[in-house]
Amino acid sequence: MPGPASPNPPRPTGLSRRRAVARAAATCAAARVLAPGLFVGCSLGIPPRARTVPVGLLHSQTGTMAISATSLRDMQLHAIERINADGGLLGCRLEARAPDPRSRAELFASRARRLLEDGAAALFGCWTSTSRKATLPVCEEFQKLLFYAVQYEGNESSACCVYGGSTPSQQLLPAIDWLTSAEGLARKKIFLLGSDYVYPRTANYIARKYLAAREQRPAGELYLPLGHRDFSMAVQQILFSGADCVLSTVNGGSNLGLFDALADAKVDAAKLPVVSTSLGEDELRGLLPGQVQGHFAVASYFQSLATEANREWIAGFRDEFGHDRVVSDPLEAGWNLVHLWKTAVERAGSFDTAALRQVFRDGLAWDGPGGPLRLDPATQHCAKAFRVGRIRADRQFDIVHSSEAQLAPDPYPQIAFPGWKCDWTDGGITRGAEVSIDGDV
Amino acid sequence: MSTDWFWIYDIPTARLALLSIALFVGVYWSGLILVRPFLRPLVRNIRAANDIVGYILSCFCVFYGLLLGLIAVTAYQNVSEAGSNVTREAAALSALYEDVSRYPEPHAQNLRWLLRDYTRYVIKYAWPLQQRGVIPQEGTIRAEAFHDKLLDFQPQTPAEEILHAEALRQLNHFLECRRMRLFSVKSALPASMWYVMLLGAFFTILLCWLFDMTFVAHLALGGVLASYLGTMMYLIVDMNQPFRGDVSITAEAFETLYARMNEE
Numbered sequence: 001m002p003g004p005a006s007p008n009p010p011r012p013t014g015l016s017r018r019r020a021v022a023r024a025a026a027t028c029a030a031a032r033v034l035a036p037g038l039f040v041g042c043s044l045g046i047p048p049r050a051r052t053v054p055v056g057l058l059h060s061q062t063g064t065m066a067i068s069a070t071s072l073r074d075m076q077l078h079a080i081e082r083i084n085a086d087g088g089l090l091g092c093r094l095e096a097r098a099p100d101p102r103s104r105a106e107l108f109a110s111r112a113r114r115l116l117e118d119g120a121a122a123l124f125g126c127w128t129s130t131s132r133k134a135t136l137p138v139c140e141e142f143q144k145l146l147f148y149a150v151q152y153e154g155n156e157s158s159a160c161c162v163y164g165g166s167t168p169s170q171q172l173l174p175a176i177d178w179l180t181s182a183e184g185l186a187r188k189k190i191f192l193l194g195s196d197y198v199y200p201r202t203a204n205y206i207a208r209k210y211l212a213a214r215e216q217r218p219a220g221e222l223y224l225p226l227g228h229r230d231f232s233m234a235v236q237q238i239l240f241s242g243a244d245c246v247l248s249t250v251n252g253g254s255n256l257g258l259f260d261a262l263a264d265a266k267v268d269a270a271k272l273p274v275v276s277t278s279l280g281e282d283e284l285r286g287l288l289p290g291q292v293q294g295h296f297a298v299a300s301y302f303q304s305l306a307t308e309a310n311r312e313w314i315a316g317f318r319d320e321f322g323h324d325r326v327v328s329d330p331l332e333a334g335w336n337l338v339h340l341w342k343t344a345v346e347r348a349g350s351f352d353t354a355a356l357r358q359v360f361r362d363g364l365a366w367d368g369p370g371g372p373l374r375l376d377p378a379t380q381h382c383a384k385a386f387r388v389g390r391i392r393a394d395r396q397f398d399i400v401h402s403s404e405a406q407l408a409p410d411p412y413p414q415i416a417f418p419g420w421k422c423d424w425t426d427g428g429i430t431r432g433a434e435v436s437i438d439g440d441v
Numbered sequence: 442m443s444t445d446w447f448w449i450y451d452i453p454t455a456r457l458a459l460l461s462i463a464l465f466v467g468v469y470w471s472g473l474i475l476v477r478p479f480l481r482p483l484v485r486n487i488r489a490a491n492d493i494v495g496y497i498l499s500c501f502c503v504f505y506g507l508l509l510g511l512i513a514v515t516a517y518q519n520v521s522e523a524g525s526n527v528t529r530e531a532a533a534l535s536a537l538y539e540d541v542s543r544y545p546e547p548h549a550q551n552l553r554w555l556l557r558d559y560t561r562y563v564i565k566y567a568w569p570l571q572q573r574g575v576i577p578q579e580g581t582i583r584a585e586a587f588h589d590k591l592l593d594f595q596p597q598t599p600a601e602e603i604l605h606a607e608a609l610r611q612l613n614h615f616l617e618c619r620r621m622r623l624f625s626v627k628s629a630l631p632a633s634m635w636y637v638m639l640l641g642a643f644f645t646i647l648l649c650w651l652f653d654m655t656f657v658a659h660l661a662l663g664g665v666l667a668s669y670l671g672t673m674m675y676l677i678v679d680m681n682q683p684f685r686g687d688v689s690i691t692a693e694a695f696e697t698l699y700a701r702m703n704e705e
Contacts, residue, residue, distance in 0.1 A: 061586045067551075070586065074558065081565075100582040286547050322557050322703055324550065 050093040053351060055080060056115035057096055058125025058135060063103025064227035064252045068330070069127045071282045072149060073098055074321055075331040076124050079338035081320070089345055103227075103252075105134040116142040121351040122341055124334065128226070128251065129153060129198035136161055143353050147341060149334035151277060151299070153202035154411040155437075157422035157429055159357065162340065163381040164333040166300050168206045169410040172247075174386040175275055175298040176210055178401055179245055184388070185273060185296075189219035191243035193234065193250060193258075196223035200249035203277065205437040206416040207247065213415055219243035224250075229257035235265045238272070248276040255283050259291040269294030275388075280328030284395040292391045299329035300384040301370035302397040313369035326395075336368040336382070340375060361425050374406070378423040381409030447574050447685070449678065454687035458675045465671035469646050469663045477650045484651050491653055498648040505641040509673050512634060516680035523625035523683035524690045530618035531694035534560060537615055538702060540608040541591070545601070548594050553702070555587040560699045568692040571684040576626045584616060629681050638677070642670050 059073040060066050080096045083089055097115060101107040108131040112123060116138065123139060124147045126132040132148055139146045139160040146158075151165035178184035192207055194200025204221060211218060220241035222234055231254075238246060250258050255276070262274065275296040281303050284292060303314065303326055313335070318325050341356075344364055348355035364375040374383045383406040389397025412420035412432070419432020449457065484490040534556060541552035559580065567577035591612060596602040649663050679688045 061582050062589050066586060066589075070555075070558070098579055098582075100585075285550060288547075321561070322554065325554070 050088055050091065052095040053089070053092040054095045054097050054115070054118060054120045056112065056120035056123040056125065057098040058101060058108060058112055058115070058123050058131075059098065060103040060127065060131075061098070061100040064254070065103040065127050065131075067253050067286055068251075068280075068282055069103075069125075071325075071328070072125075072127070072330050072334045074325075075317065075327070075334045076149075076338055078317055078320055079335050082316075083338070083342055089342055090349065090351070101131065103131075105130045108134045109138050112138040112146075116144055120144065122147060124149070124337060124341075126150070127330070129156075129202075132161075133198065145341070145353055145356060147337040149337050150330045153199045154206070154413065155202055155417055155420075157379060157411050157424075159380070159424055159428065160353070161380065162337060162360070162375065163379075163409070163411070164337040164340075165330065165382075166384050166386070167381060167409045167411050167413075168203055168416075169413050170300065170384045170386055170407040171277055171298055172203050172207060173210055173413065174403065174407065175247065175277065175388070176207060178298075178388055179247070179275060180214075180216075184401065185245060185275075187245040187273075188216075189241070189243045189245070190216075191219045191238050191241055191246045192221040193238065193246050193248050194223050195226040195228070195249065195251045195254055197226050197251075199251070199278075202437055203249050204247075205435075206413055209416040210413075224254065226251060226254065228254050229260075231258045231261035232264065234258070235261040235267065239265065239267070243272065245272065246274040248274050249278060250276070251278045252283075253286070255279055256286055259287050259295075263288070263291040280330065281326040281396060282328045282331070284391065285326065287395070289391075289393045289395055292395075293393050295391050296400075297389050297391065297397065299387055299389065301329045301332040302387060302389045302399055303327050304389070304396050304399060305370060305387075307369075307371075309367070310369045332368060332370045333382070336366055336370075336373050339368070340364060340366050340373070357424070371406075376409050377425050379409050379411055380424060381411060383408055447682075450572075450574075450682060450685035454679065457679065457686070458672065461675035461678070462668045462671035465642070465646075465667040465674065466664050469649070469667035470660060472646060472650055473656075473659055473663060480647075480650055481653070484653070490651070494648055494651045498645070501641075501644060501648060505645060508641060509638065509677075512630065512638060513673065513677055513680070516630065516677050519625070519628050520680050520683045520688075520690065523622070523628065526618055526621040526625060527690055527692075528694050530615060530622055531698050533611060533615035533618050534695075535698050535701075537608060537611045538698075540604060540611055543604055544594060544608075548590075551590055552587065552594075555583065555590055557699070557702045559583040559587060560695055560702060563695050564692045564699060568684075568695075571626045572689065574626065574682060574685060576623050580619070584619065588612065588616075625683050628683060630677070638674070642674065645670065 057073050057076050059069040061070050061073065077096050077098070080094045084093050088094060097118070097120065099111045099115065101111045105128075108126060112135045115123060122145045123135065126135055126146070126148055127150050129152050132146070132152070133156075135146055136158050140158065144160065146161045147164060148161055149164045151171050152163065152167065154167045154169070176190070179187050179190060190207075190211070192204040194204055200223060204218075208218060208221075220237060220243060222237055224231065224234060248258065255278075258274070273295055275298060277298055279297045280299060303310075314327055317327060343366055344356045344359040345351055347359045347364075350356075360375060360380055361377050363377050366373045371385060375381075376383060385406050386403040387399050388401040390400050392398055411422055414420075417432060417435055419430070421430040421432070422428065423430075452460065484494065487493060538553065538556050541556065542549055544552060562580055562583055567580050570577040591608060594605060596605045646663075646667060649666060652659065654662075679686050683690050
């Protein structure tokens with residue numbers, strides 16, 4: 001009688017588990033020996049990521065300064081994108097970080113601190129002097145460089161700042177010379193009008209001293225809060241003073257109010273021209289051409305500059321940001337500063353501030369869209385051209401005057417700051433007589 | 442859930458699929474060789490063991506298959522919804538651009554620039570961040586800048602009032618869509634679902650190891666089952682993050698819009 005069927009009938013012969021284990025072990029051993037040759041070129045296909053270096057762009061994107069600063073942010077983003085497209089910097093990809101300080105000085109300091117704590121290699125930014133003065137102590141604490149692109153009042157030097165804008169000796173004082181000269185407007189009674197913060201106050205202090213040295217006095221001087229829009233009383237005061245021209249250091253969105261009030265008072269630009277130090281093509285976008293045509297601005301660069309390099313640069317920016325975008329003096333300076341930094345980093349072979357400062361001391365130059373640019377090793381300011389532009393109906397400028405050569409930067413004009421001097425190649429700042437800017441008004 | 446494993450989304454789709462299949466087949470075959478000898482004694486002396494294991498496996502697979510199917514559908518819906526949000530945001534942006542283009546100058550130009558700037562940021566900066574699973578922050582600044590500028594405009598005529606009201610309504614719709622897009626950057630299956638899914642896959646394989654059959658047949662049949670499990674896992678992984686991996690939402694809607702904004 002047959003017994004019960006076994007639950008495990010005999011296996012058919014073939015590949016047994018033991019044989020499989022033995023073969024697997026042999027395969028593993030062979031693979032271990034042959035792997036370096038067999039798997040050459042094999043990978044998961046994950047594209048390699050370049051090391052990124054954060055770079056801070058500290059520009060107000062909301063608030064009263066947004067009208068100007070947003071375009072500067074775009075231009076510096078454009079410069080960084082170009083550098084990345086060309087392979088980056090020292091094998092690293094630059095990562096632009098652009099928080100919004102909302103046109104508030106206290107936020108500049110906190111945003112700068114956060115950027116530097118997060119490892120930003122350098123900061124590019126600030127528009128007003130108030131914002132720069134709030135940011136610089138943070139840069140000095142972290143020993144990082146701030147690249148500042150806007151014209152400013154001087155009376156300051158920091159080893160942690162590279163100044164790309166014009167100083168009064170490159171913009172304000174030549175503007176007074178041009179205004180009063182026979183070749184220029186031949187005006188005698190200059191009214192000093194400004195927004196109420198550091199730059200206009202100091203710039204006008206220097207202007208007063210400069211006029212006093214020529215035995216002249218301003219026809220009047222007035223400050224209105226930054227962001228203020230109602231200039232009707234100010235215009236009445238200007239007309240009442242008998243001034244024959246206005247030297248304006250009004251900044252940001254306030255320019256809208258100023259030219260509105262001038263138009264309301266039917267002020268003729270030929271009789272009472274306004275010469276602005278802080279009015280560029282970007283600000284003109286917000287103004288009605290009929291209100292501003294015939295008035296003047298002084299700067300180192302205007303979009304209408306007729307050079308091939310300039311045309312190419314503008315075309316490149318417009319390809320990226322739109323055919324109707326305009327460029328202006330701070331935008332050109334902002335672009336130049338990013339490339340100056342790049343050149344310095346490449347020459348130093350490092351992002352380290354001390355190494356970059358050594359490169360600055362050896363001298364640094366760059367061919368910008370507005371012409372050649374040279375960084376003065378002593379002051380870390382740029383030598384710049386001086387130009388005067390008359391506003392056209394198409395919100396551009398006719399360049400009516402250009403300096404023959406680039407003007408040397410001088411953050412401490414001796415006429416206003418006697419004894420003060422800056423030379424980072426030889427001892428840094430030499431202190432002179434104490435001056436009281438407000439007390440002199 | 443930890444994002445340490447997000448590098449897998451950087452692997453090209455085809456390789457990720459092969460990797461997933463290879464992983465599951467590898468686990469199955471390794472277990473067959475190394476673990477099965479210890480499991481087989483559990484069922485060796487049971488009559489018709491294969492029938493019992495097969496019955497349990499089929500019951501288990503009903504539940505597990507349902508779970509996998511539902512999860513795959515959920516993942517697909519997540520991607521689909523995120524894609525719709527992106528399209529809606531781009532459409533709202535386009536409508537807003539048209540509205541503000543009718544404003545008097547210089548407001549129209551200023552507002553158009555800000556919208557172009559926002560669109561460019563989304564394409565060039567926000568999208569790469571989203572693809573890394575990071576919620577982009579600087580778009581908020583640009584949206585706020587536009588909002589501020591729009592509120593600066595004071596309508597002077599009834600027609601401008603109507604236009605301004607419509608632009609504000611469109612702005613709110615745009616902001617809502619934008620917020621939805623940002624929420625969906627982090628939308629993914631919760632960790633607990635992954636644990637249940639992986640545990641289910643393991644039990645499926647475990648039950649298969651208990652089958653009594655020839656070694657080669659086991660390798661072949663189990664390999665087929667494991668490779669399909671690997672395919673399903675790949676599918677769910679790939680769709681789990683709407684903005685990550687090769688099968689993800691692209692910025693095409695914004696790119697088309699930006700090209701149109703830049704037309705002279």
